[in-house]
Amino acid sequence: MSNLSNKNVLLGISGSIAAYKSAELIRRLQDFGATVRVVMTKSSMEFITPLTMQALSKNPVHTELLDEASESAMSHIELARWADFLIIAPASANLIAKLTHGRSDNLLTAICLATSSDILLAPAMNQQMWLNTATQENIAILRSRGYYISAPEDGDQACGETGPGRMAEPSQIISLTNTLFQSGLLAGTNMLITAGPTREPLDPVRYLTNHSSGKMGFALAEAACSAGAKVTLVTGPVNLQTPRYVARYDVETAQDMLEACLEHATSADIFIGCAAVSDYRPKYRNPEKIKKSGELLKLELVRNPDVLSHIAGKFEQIFCLGFAAETHHVLENARQKLLTKKLGLIVANDVSNPEIGFDSDLNEVSLIWHTGEEKLPQASKTVIAKQIIDRLASLYIDTRN
Numbered sequence: 001m002s003n004l005s006n007k008n009v010l011l012g013i014s015g016s017i018a019a020y021k022s023a024e025l026i027r028r029l030q031d032f033g034a035t036v037r038v039v040m041t042k043s044s045m046e047f048i049t050p051l052t053m054q055a056l057s058k059n060p061v062h063t064e065l066l067d068e069a070s071e072s073a074m075s076h077i078e079l080a081r082w083a084d085f086l087i088i089a090p091a092s093a094n095l096i097a098k099l100t101h102g103r104s105d106n107l108l109t110a111i112c113l114a115t116s117s118d119i120l121l122a123p124a125m126n127q128q129m130w131l132n133t134a135t136q137e138n139i140a141i142l143r144s145r146g147y148y149i150s151a152p153e154d155g156d157q158a159c160g161e162t163g164p165g166r167m168a169e170p171s172q173i174i175s176l177t178n179t180l181f182q183s184g185l186l187a188g189t190n191m192l193i194t195a196g197p198t199r200e201p202l203d204p205v206r207y208l209t210n211h212s213s214g215k216m217g218f219a220l221a222e223a224a225c226s227a228g229a230k231v232t233l234v235t236g237p238v239n240l241q242t243p244r245y246v247a248r249y250d251v252e253t254a255q256d257m258l259e260a261c262l263e264h265a266t267s268a269d270i271f272i273g274c275a276a277v278s279d280y281r282p283k284y285r286n287p288e289k290i291k292k293s294g295e296l297l298k299l300e301l302v303r304n305p306d307v308l309s310h311i312a313g314k315f316e317q318i319f320c321l322g323f324a325a326e327t328h329h330v331l332e333n334a335r336q337k338l339l340t341k342k343l344g345l346i347v348a349n350d351v352s353n354p355e356i357g358f359d360s361d362l363n364e365v366s367l368i369w370h371t372g373e374e375k376l377p378q379a380s381k382t383v384i385a386k387q388i389i390d391r392l393a394s395l396y397i398d399t400r401n
Helices: 017-031 051-057 076-080 093-100 107-115 129-130 132-142 171-180 215-226 254-265 307-314 328-339 381-400
Strands: 008-013 033-041 085-091 120-125 155-156 160-168 189-196 197-201 205-207 229-233 247-250 272-275 280-282 301-303 321-324 345-350 363-369 372-380
Touching: 008 017, 008 076, 008 107, 008 307, 008 328, 017 051, 017 085, 017 171, 017 301, 033 051, 033 107, 033 197, 033 345, 076 107, 085 093, 085 129, 085 197, 093 107, 093 132, 107 301, 120 132, 120 171, 129 132, 129 160, 171 321, 189 215, 189 254, 215 229, 215 272, 215 381, 229 254, 254 272, 254 307, 272 307, 307 321, 321 381, 328 345, 328 363, 345 381, 363 381, 372 381
Parallel strands: 008 033, 008 085, 085 120, 189 229, 189 272, 229 247, 272 321, 321 345
Antiparallel strands: 155 160, 197 205, 280 301, 345 363, 363 372
């Protein structure tokens, strides 16, 4: 049975030549067992008619914000409650900008504000419009709010130009939608993950930091999504692509990371502290570059907040997983951290091993929990991440039964 079987999917169509693809998308959604209703903006009706969409969906097409035919004349509330999932395909640059700024001047944008269901956008526009900084910033903001994006494809465009901006094919949108409805071990859970290093500025030029590529944390985010979790990723400065379906927040300092985590932990079921957070920061940040003035330079450092301990201590209902990156007495130190930080699971790794050290694509770890231990042999971080998530899911489910 399809993950879309018996689901109510609301399809929004905005003004774009790619609106013709929406007709096939309706048919494909129905083939997978979904019930489809359609909302069209005024500009979309310049490209394809409501009659066509009604004939294909076998349901009336909704176009007006205040509809006398609907209960209480508030169709946006009715449709927002009806939908299990919203797909906006095509999503024009104008519509994306409206959603970013919370506009609700038409039925479709009002539904997006009123619904608690997930929303998938399939952008479609000229390649220069897609690459424009304003559009890219809008997309980043919407991702951070939990919107899913089916990225546009690269190719020939109706305007005669070539580049990114073509709406994703209906088959790709269906595949993504099916994935979002998957019933994995962690389906229905909200997961908060930290990744990468933090940076503590000494002056405008220099900073203190820890070695971290962020690869392990990003691999965990991807594996958690595959297991059905809705993932929020708070990351320090890294040069990595955001995993699909993940809401990403970029921070710099340990204090920044703590504040972001405290904000998102209120809705989290599981927390994974994978970031290499700096233990100390300069007591004073020099506003100007520090000049060489002798053989020795003395710095006064103060303790940074322990992000993992803060979350585990403040939110007792959250299942917390931590990492112990050690160079000696690896297992002993990890077992101690498991207890002192009140964790449900800890991952111990020997960072002195150059084969699995920082920036490597490989890892080799031991999982330690209160009733057992498991050694994971050397493998890619992608494989290790999946194994960690599988063990975490098992322990998390046990605590909820």
